[in-house]
Amino acid sequence: MTEEDKLLEEVTSAEYKYGFVTDIDSDTIKNGLNEDVIRLISSKKNEPEWLLEWRLEGFKKFKELVEPEWANVHYKKPDLQAISYYSAPKPKKKLASLDEVDPELLKTFEKLGISLDEQKMLTGVAVDIVVDSVSVATSFKAKLGELGIIFCSISEAIQEHPELVQKYLGTVVPQTDNYYAALNSAVFTDGSFCYIPKGTRCPMELSTYFRINQAGTGQFERTLLIADEGSYVSYLEGCTAPSRDENQLHAAVVELIALDEAEIKYSTVQNWYPGNKEGIGGVFNFVTKRGICHKSAKISWTQVETGSAVTWKYPSCILKGDNSIGEFFSVAVTNNFQQADTGTKMIHIGKNTKSTIISKGIAAGKSNSSYRGLVKIMKGATNARNFSQCDSLLMGDKSGSHTFPYIEVKNKSARIEHEATTSKIGEDQLFYCNQRGIGTDAAIGLIVNGYCKDVLNQLPMEFAVEAQKLLSLSLEGSVG
Amino acid sequence: MLKIKDLKVEIEGKEIIKGLSLEINKGEVHAIMGPNGAGKSTLSAVIAGRDEYVVTGGSIEFEGENLMDMVPEDRAHAGVFLSFQYPVEIPGVSVTNFIKTALNESRKARGLEAMPAKDMLKLMREKQALLEMDKQFMSRSLNEGFSGGEKKRNEIFQMAILDPKLSILDETDSGLDIDALRIVANGVNKLKNKDNAVMIITHYQRLLDHIIPDFVHVLYDGKIVKSGDKNLALELEEKGYDWIKKEIEA
Numbered sequence: 191m192t193e194e195d196k197l198l199e200e201v202t203s204a205e206y207k208y209g210f211v212t213d214i215d216s217d218t219i220k221n222g223l224n225e226d227v228i229r230l231i232s233s234k235k236n237e238p239e240w241l242l243e244w245r246l247e248g249f250k251k252f253k254e255l256v257e258p259e260w261a262n263v264h265y266k267k268p269d270l271q272a273i274s275y276y277s278a279p280k281p282k283k284k285l286a287s288l289d290e291v292d293p294e295l296l297k298t299f300e301k302l303g304i305s306l307d308e309q310k311m312l313t314g315v316a317v318d319i320v321v322d323s324v325s326v327a328t329s330f331k332a333k334l335g336e337l338g339i340i341f342c343s344i345s346e347a348i349q350e351h352p353e354l355v356q357k358y359l360g361t362v363v364p365q366t367d368n369y370y371a372a373l374n375s376a377v378f379t380d381g382s383f384c385y386i387p388k389g390t391r392c393p394m395e396l397s398t399y400f401r402i403n404q405a406g407t408g409q410f411e412r413t414l415l416i417a418d419e420g421s422y423v424s425y426l427e428g429c430t431a432p433s434r435d436e437n438q439l440h441a442a443v444v445e446l447i448a449l450d451e452a453e454i455k456y457s458t459v460q461n462w463y464p465g466n467k468e469g470i471g472g473v474f475n476f477v478t479k480r481g482i483c484h485k486s487a488k489i490s491w492t493q494v495e496t497g498s499a500v501t502w503k504y505p506s507c508i509l510k511g512d513n514s515i516g517e518f519f520s521v522a523v524t525n526n527f528q529q530a531d532t533g534t535k536m537i538h539i540g541k542n543t544k545s546t547i548i549s550k551g552i553a554a555g556k557s558n559s560s561y562r563g564l565v566k567i568m569k570g571a572t573n574a575r576n577f578s579q580c581d582s583l584l585m586g587d588k589s590g591s592h593t594f595p596y597i598e599v600k601n602k603s604a605r606i607e608h609e610a611t612t613s614k615i616g617e618d619q620l621f622y623c624n625q626r627g628i629g630t631d632a633a634i635g636l637i638v639n640g641y642c643k644d645v646l647n648q649l650p651m652e653f654a655v656e657a658q659k660l661l662s663l664s665l666e667g668s669v670g
Numbered sequence: 671m672l673k674i675k676d677l678k679v680e681i682e683g684k685e686i687i688k689g690l691s692l693e694i695n696k697g698e699v700h701a702i703m704g705p706n707g708a709g710k711s712t713l714s715a716v717i718a719g720r721d722e723y724v725v726t727g728g729s730i731e732f733e734g735e736n737l738m739d740m741v742p743e744d745r746a747h748a749g750v751f752l753s754f755q756y757p758v759e760i761p762g763v764s765v766t767n768f769i770k771t772a773l774n775e776s777r778k779a780r781g782l783e784a785m786p787a788k789d790m791l792k793l794m795r796e797k798q799a800l801l802e803m804d805k806q807f808m809s810r811s812l813n814e815g816f817s818g819g820e821k822k823r824n825e826i827f828q829m830a831i832l833d834p835k836l837s838i839l840d841e842t843d844s845g846l847d848i849d850a851l852r853i854v855a856n857g858v859n860k861l862k863n864k865d866n867a868v869m870i871i872t873h874y875q876r877l878l879d880h881i882i883p884d885f886v887h888v889l890y891d892g893k894i895v896k897s898g899d900k901n902l903a904l905e906l907e908e909k910g911y912d913w914i915k916k917e918i919e920a
Contacts, residue, residue, distance in 0.1 A: 616758070618758045619758050619760055621718075621720055621742065622754065622757065622758045622760075623760075623772075624719070624741070624742035624743045624746070625718050625719075625742055625743075625745075625746055625751075625752050625754075626746060626768075626769075626772035626775075626828065626832070627743050627746035627747050627772050627773075627775045627776040627779065627832070628743060628771055628772055628775050629741075629743045629775065630743075632771065632775060636760070636763055636767075636768070636771055637760055637763065639762070639763070640760055640761055640762030640763035640767075640811070640812075641761060641762055642762070643762035643763075644762070
């Protein structure tokens with residue numbers, strides 16, 4: 191057996207470390223998708239009439255659309271009638287502090303290494319946790335409130351700040367945008383809402399941990415983040431999901447609005463259950479993430495994707511305002527039978543708009559990783575600039591990596607650069623590390639983290655550490 | 671320290687080392703010389719544990735233990751260090767990060783805690799000075815864009831940090847200019863003590879002007895055909911390897 195074969199076997203035998211189920215009594219509505227279900231969700235959440243109408247419009251469009259098949263992924267389409275569209279942990283009373291949180295739930299977070307207290311004290315991160323569909327804890331709210339920053343669940347925002355929600359919801363990702371966005375619009379049950387007032391710099395990293403926790407319930411998160419003129423916010427999103435034998439659907443929508451001169455940094459570490467090593471189970475992650483930049487605004491998407499059985503995700507920027515900037519930094523790791531089709535779209539509309547794309551794909555086992563990106567320069571986008579770099583790293587000889595760059599240019603002054611490389615972790619590199627006393631697992635972690643450095647550097651410090659561990663963990667056989 | 675007995679090694683069915691015996695004791699410096707293709711680099715790779723090489727006979731003992739039973743990282747933890755002829759590049763991994771990981775992995779294997787950052791920094795500064803490396807060097811990606819001299823200095827820098835019992839220098843002098851050769855040799859000499867040993871693999875005499883060997887062995891066609899003191903190296907330099915060939919064939 192060569193070093194590489196051994197490595198391959200080890201990598202392939204890496205089990206999902208976070209495979210456990212929390213025993214929480216849940217309030218779940220009957221499986222199925224129809225208008226009545228949508229009305230029921232809306233009434234359970236005590237929503238205003240306009241939002242019900244908005245949902246129904248999404249559902250109407252959804253029925254006209256078909257599931258997209260252009261992505262380089264193969265899977266059994268989920269039966270949307272077999273899903274319950276609402277599930278909330280009991281008890282449901284409003285919680286004022288962590289003491290009131292279900293102890294079982296707190297244990298789950300402990301296992302994940304996400305101690306709320308620790309998070310609060312050590313990192314100064316305000317955490318809004320979404321377990322299944324209802325927010326159970328929100329911290330630091332008072333402090334943020336002093337600055338006029340609103341950070342809460344979207345359900346709460348619908349109740350407390352309906353004017354902001356109504357003004358911006360669906361303005362970047364309309365209900366009619368695509369099959370899964372339409373579905374999400376119809377049935378979304380929770381998610382986060384954030385508003386940063388004019389000229390305000392959010393003093394802490396905002397963070398939400400998502401977690402699927404109810405067998406057979408899909409999650410349809412809706413996140414809406416508005417940075418008013420001249421404001422700044424860094425938003426972190428991370429998630430792990432428990433082990434399951436059946437596929438779980440996750441179809442989220444994230445909308446970012448960066449008004450004039452505002453800046454949004456949106457970072458994600460995604461670690462949904464990827465299925466077992468035979469390719470059974472795992473989360474389907476079909477996400478629509480998009481942001482709009484007004485004049486001189488900037489949006490940076492950073493993502494570290496290690497989980498999910500199937501990933502379909504293209505965080506995008508519409509560079510509408512002159513001098514606006516869009517960035518996309520991505521690491522996508524696939525192992526075993528995972529499939530990922532991910533990338534970005536940069537739509538240049540305004541003058542002097544700039545975009546940067548750095549994508550690092552790592553494929554191990556029998557997995558497939560694809561980069562799919564669109565750079566579009568519209569007619570009026572004079573002096574638009576784009577730089578794209580798409581690198582792929584293959585481990586073993588059974589994995590696949592693909593790059594699908596699309597470029598559309600309608601303005602001659604545009605300057606677009608695209609670089610792409612494909613490499614393998616060499617036996618020479620591994621032996622060199624081994625000779626220095628670094629075992630193969632640790633060596634892979636080191637090499638892969640080095641390879642992803644340009645992206646990891648974009649993450650906030652504490653998140654970068656977590657992401658590095660996750661990368662090593664995803665590719666290691668002996669850890670855990 | 672190192673006992674090699676009647677070693678036979680194949681790669682892809684071809685026998686490279688054909689019954690080699692060698693003993694190195696602590697405090698000694700041995701030079702292995704020989705023409706291209708004699709099996710010099712194979713010998714170093716086999717000691718370090720590179721697995722494309724198949725050992726078909728003989729034994730290698732290190733400090734009384736069978737080296738062949740150990741994976742490469744365990745050999746490193748036991749105190750075997752190989753300065754590579756062609757060190758590989760690892761993009762995105764800084765010299766500091768790499769050596770820190772290596773040192774702490776070795777400490778972990780010996781049941782020690784990770785070295786505190788402060789001590790680590792002190793140790794690195796000290797060894798950096800020994801190899802006349804500047805500060806920027808430490809944050810560069812390992813071997814990426816390094817000149818030949820920088821690569822070899824970096825190898826000896828790592829050796830200095832890891833403080834091995836047996837250091838194998840595989841053609842460390844190749845690709846070095848005179849200044850780099852002096853720095854590297856000076857580094858090796860400073861690290862040498864009565865408890866460790868050095869094995870120098872080289873074609874040429876010139877590194878041996880700076881690091882004086884106690885023993886010189888001539889490796890030819892997979893065997894050590896001649897051993898002597900430092901004068902043997904001089905004789906070889908003067909007469910060339912043809913002299914050995916003739917002597918063997920005679």
